[in-house]
Amino acid sequence: MSESLVLAVPSKGRLQENANAFFARAGLKLAQGAGARDYRGKLVGVSGVEVRYLSASEIASQLASGAAHLGVTGEDLIRETLPDVRGQVELLTPLGFGNATVVVAVPQAWIDVRVMADLDEVAATMRTRHGRRLRVATKYVNLTRRFFAETGVADYRIVESLGATEGAPAAGSAEIVVDITTTGATLAANALKILDDGIILRSEANLVASLKAPWGEGQRNALRAVLGRISAEERARTTREVRAAMPESGGIDLATLAGLHEAELPYGAPAGPDGEIVLRCPEAAMFDLTDALVAAGARAVSVRRIDYAFAAENPLAERLLTRLRT
Numbered sequence: 246m247s248e249s250l251v252l253a254v255p256s257k258g259r260l261q262e263n264a265n266a267f268f269a270r271a272g273l274k275l276a277q278g279a280g281a282r283d284y285r286g287k288l289v290g291v292s293g294v295e296v297r298y299l300s301a302s303e304i305a306s307q308l309a310s311g312a313a314h315l316g317v318t319g320e321d322l323i324r325e326t327l328p329d330v331r332g333q334v335e336l337l338t339p340l341g342f343g344n345a346t347v348v349v350a351v352p353q354a355w356i357d358v359r360v361m362a363d364l365d366e367v368a369a370t371m372r373t374r375h376g377r378r379l380r381v382a383t384k385y386v387n388l389t390r391r392f393f394a395e396t397g398v399a400d401y402r403i404v405e406s407l408g409a410t411e412g413a414p415a416a417g418s419a420e421i422v423v424d425i426t427t428t429g430a431t432l433a434a435n436a437l438k439i440l441d442d443g444i445i446l447r448s449e450a451n452l453v454a455s456l457k458a459p460w461g462e463g464q465r466n467a468l469r470a471v472l473g474r475i476s477a478e479e480r481a482r483t484t485r486e487v488r489a490a491m492p493e494s495g496g497i498d499l500a501t502l503a504g505l506h507e508a509e510l511p512y513g514a515p516a517g518p519d520g521e522i523v524l525r526c527p528e529a530a531m532f533d534l535t536d537a538l539v540a541a542g543a544r545a546v547s548v549r550r551i552d553y554a555f556a557a558e559n560p561l562a563e564r565l566l567t568r569l570r571t
């Protein structure tokens with residue numbers, strides 16, 4: 246087991262479903278051990294991988310310590326939990342789900358408080374007039390400290406919150422909050438507003454690799470297999486395959502035509518026996534390419550989506566392996 250790559254996936258919460266869908270798209274089927282309460286599993290058809298089901302915040306800590314090699318979690322949790330993000334992990338790719346923003350929010354009733362500088366004044370006044378410090382409810386203690394220091398707010402105290410943070414001002418346990426928001430509904434329901442310059446971090450779920458985990462030969466091979474499929478799916482999703490029956494005697498320079506339309510000839514330039522050529526291009530360029538092929542004398546042109554586009558390069562794995570070498 247010690248040579249296995251540990252892949253940490255969210256076991257609950259809002260990231261779970263999307264993370265499963267992401268792996269499924271890449272052809273990586275997660276097989277959970279016997280029963281829904283078994284928090285370990287495997288990847289069907291990929292050897293040398295141990296799947297661990299953990300909460301999103303636990304995934305951040307395990308990547309930090311090196312107990313997990315790869316994981317899916319929110320960037321907010323990575324930046325909150327890890328003291329040295331660059332030295333501990335590599336954020337391989339954003340995943341397009343789990344979008345949320347970490348913000349500073351104050352009571353809507355504070356009409357004169359719009360920016361962080363106003364907050365500094367409020368804090369100073371509270372201190373001199375009432376002899377107490379402004380209280381900030383949050384579970385993002387480190388992000389808050391860093392951001393408040395950067396924006397010059399010093400006279401405050403953090404009240405650590407374990408949930409329902411937005412309720413703290415109404416409950417009287419803090420004056421303001423730092424929390425995550427997506428739709429803004431929870432802030433609005435609690436009569437809070439975001440400060441104009443109070444955006445600490447825009448976060449989404451990321452595929453993250455640990456630089457602290459033991460990367461032996463077995464784990465590196467498993468990494469190439471897993472990331473190879475993820476890259477192949479990513480490449481395929483943004484690409485269209487264009488086939489065309491070209492006239493034998495066309496005399497057109499296919500390589501130049503492809504180059505003009507951001508296309509490539511993955512199987513080479515010479516036409517097949519029946520004059521069929523295969524190109525690949527970005528989705529956005531496909532109609533320009535098909536028009537150009539027709540203009541060049543193509544008899545039939547078809548466009549299709551592809552499931553996977555494997556290539557010699559494995560950009561995600563290479564990025565990480567390069568980091569591990571330095």
Ligand SMILES: Nc1ncnc2c1ncn2[C@@H]1O[C@H](COP(=O)(O)OP(=O)(O)OP(=O)(O)O)[C@@H](O)[C@H]1O
Pocket residue numbers: 257258259260300301302318319320321322343344345425426427428448449450
């Ligand atoms: N509206 C949202 N509120 C909170 N988190 C969100 C939201 N949208 C996306 N996320 C992301 O999902 C991550 C995990 O949040 P989620 O609430 O699903 O976890 P959880 O299992 O409930 O953990 P916890 O009990 O600590 O909240 C967040 O850190 C963030 O990256």
Ligand SMILES: O=P(O)(O)OC[C@H]1O[C@H](OP(=O)(O)OP(=O)(O)O)[C@H](O)[C@@H]1O
Pocket residue numbers: 408409410411424425426427428429430431432
């Ligand atoms: O801007 P909105 O779309 O309203 O979403 C934001 C809310 O969602 C999250 O809470 P969650 O439901 O995860 O409960 P929790 O506080 O127990 O984690 C977060 O902590 C906010 O309270």
Ligand SMILES: [Mg+2]
Pocket residue numbers: 258
């Ligand atoms: Mg939550």
